[in-house]
Amino acid sequence: MSVLKVNEMFETIQGEGFYTGLPAIFIRLQGCPVGCPWCDTKHTWTLDPAFQTDTQQVLAKTSDSEQYFSADEHKLLSLFEQQQYHARHVVITGGEPAMYDLIPLTSLLIDKGYCVQIETSGTFEIQAHPDTWVTLSPKVDMKGGYDVLDQPLKLANEIKHPVAMQKHIDELDTLLARPVTNPEAMVYLQPISQQRRATELAVNTCINRNWRLSLQTHKFIGID
Template sequence: MNYRINEIFETLQGEGVFTGVPAIFVRLQGCPVGCPWCDTQHTWNTDADKQVAVAELAKKTAADDRWAELSADDIVAWFERNGYRAKHVVITGGEPAMFDLQPLAEVLEKRGYRLQIETSGTFPLQVSAATWVTLSPKLDMPGGYLVQPENMRRANEIKHPIAMQKHIDALDQLLQQYPVADDVVISLQPISQRPRATELAIATCIERGWRLSVQMHKYLNIE
């Protein structure tokens, strides 16, 4: 099983439950959902002429749409070659649920890594039982994909980007339609750190006992 990789890097997780935790990010290439505010739009397309060798991918110093195919063993070798110390691995994208992640999870978990996937919830999840699923539901996006009810039931964390009240209302409707487990963490994440969105998120989190996700990495200006 090979995976289309846009980049791999070690940093701190900046969002959600694991904010501040040292993490290795494995960013996959490809996503048809089309979120207008997406800050990784360079991962949407998988043009054949953008495929490069692993050695060239390793030289990337800025975000772009080049990608390479790596196996699970190749990914572990990348970790070891770069001396990464983090044991928390975040599979992100793009939309990582477009891939069967179980072979990757098997290889990484045997080596002592904990996996987290960040997904829109619009594709069937193929992950290990131990994988932490962070579902950031994408509703009424240009791609026309729907959040799947089985993904809501599987989610460990619902992390919802908001800019205005209608986004909270849409989440309420989704949660009513597709209930989640009692122990699921629900957090609101202001889109692009907009002040009004942040104020709304804070007020709503206090009122409902939810959490605030503030994209710490953007405030710290780290990857």
């Protein structure tokens, strides 16, 4: 898909991974068939035309909903100016953003001097400008039945893996062992829902493997 379906767009602080703490404009796209049971954006899963609405109604949302608007890259850039955003870092997330052709949007933003990051499950091939920062949060054996593909593993700048139990570490080891996986990718472990057991497992594994810990810091400080 090349026309983007936007569930949310807002300015905040990136709370996870390599860019933690950096002001960012988030573009959250609608649609995801992966089916992660712990997903905190399930309102983005369904692409139902009945929920398409006008831009201002989506931008004014104060709670999660399936409403979205359609836009191309030029409209989104003009909205940055209308909303008077200050951040120069753009995070394209979802949903599953790699369902879309992101080459027009990422190319325009990078040409205008923005740093661009996408957050993907790795279950769709990435179509984006080569300078796009790829955050791969691989989703293995989810309800949707999608596999983690070779191409996102090759392009990943960081691999941010959600963990709750040892089997998630084992799944990550299997992915890292695949020959296509970018050996330069930084590895982060992110405890699912900040559970105590998950956090202890992530901390201990990061220490033992010399990996990095990613916490959802935006949740600690109460922002989106």
